[in-house]
Amino acid sequence: MCAGVSSTTGEDGWVDVSVPLRSGMVHWPDNPPVRIERMLDMERGDVANVSTLSLGSHTGTHMDAPLHFVRGGQGMDAMPLGATMGRARVIEIRDPTSIKPDELGHHGIARGERILFKTRNSLVAWWTQDFIEDFVYVSRGAARYLARRGVRTVGVDYLSVGGFREDGVETHRALLGAGIWVIEGLDLSRVEPGEHELICLPLKVEKGDGAPARALLRR
Numbered sequence: 001m002c003a004g005v006s007s008t009t010g011e012d013g014w015v016d017v018s019v020p021l022r023s024g025m026v027h028w029p030d031n032p033p034v035r036i037e038r039m040l041d042m043e044r045g046d047v048a049n050v051s052t053l054s055l056g057s058h059t060g061t062h063m064d065a066p067l068h069f070v071r072g073g074q075g076m077d078a079m080p081l082g083a084t085m086g087r088a089r090v091i092e093i094r095d096p097t098s099i100k101p102d103e104l105g106h107h108g109i110a111r112g113e114r115i116l117f118k119t120r121n122s123l124v125a126w127w128t129q130d131f132i133e134d135f136v137y138v139s140r141g142a143a144r145y146l147a148r149r150g151v152r153t154v155g156v157d158y159l160s161v162g163g164f165r166e167d168g169v170e171t172h173r174a175l176l177g178a179g180i181w182v183i184e185g186l187d188l189s190r191v192e193p194g195e196h197e198l199i200c201l202p203l204k205v206e207k208g209d210g211a212p213a214r215a216l217l218r219r
């Protein structure tokens with residue numbers, strides 16, 4: 001296996017587009033660090049291996065629930081499974097800075113679509129690196145455009161749909177406030193643009209603002 005390759009292609013053509021969780025991996029700067037430690041360890045004479053997982057709810061490949069930015073919004077446990085299972089379209093973004101309405105206008109985005117954006121973020125195995133401040137994000141204008149279009153789900157290939165210096169709050173509010181479910185932290189490096197079948201299942205955290213998820217795509 002090449003170092004840094006997170007995706008695996010499984011049976012029936014499914015591509016794993018989630019990133020591996022490991023201690024010390026990149027996370028949003030003000031979120032808690034990722035720690036995965038054996039608290040029972042067979043190498044130390046315990047009868048089994050059992051680990052403690054400690055991480056923020058918006059780490060690695062994960063989802064945002066409306067509750068992340070909307071007071072009284074739905075939590076992760078209220079997500080309709082149809083939000084993340086079924087047809088999804090991977091759109092390749094040319095803009096090296098952000099996703100803008102002008103570029104989206106060429107793609108004929110329709111009501112109810114699940115849209116995943118493949119940007120240059122996916123080319124750099126971001127989950128193996130330190131935090132990248134200038135990742136490609138969804139501009140607030142594009143977030144409002146997607147909300148007007150009535151898309152169902154939006155996925156991105158870095159830790160946040162919004163930017164680090166700008167449009168962090170605005171983009172989240174525009175998408176989550178419109179009832180759009182958000183997948184973040186995808187690895188789309190081995191996925192071609194176009195129509196796919198998506199399965200992405202976040203942990204069922206009661207009233208969770210977000211949760212880690214496993215995500216798969218199939219042509």
Ligand SMILES: [Zn+2]
Pocket residue numbers: 058064159160161172182184
């Ligand atoms: Zn988010």
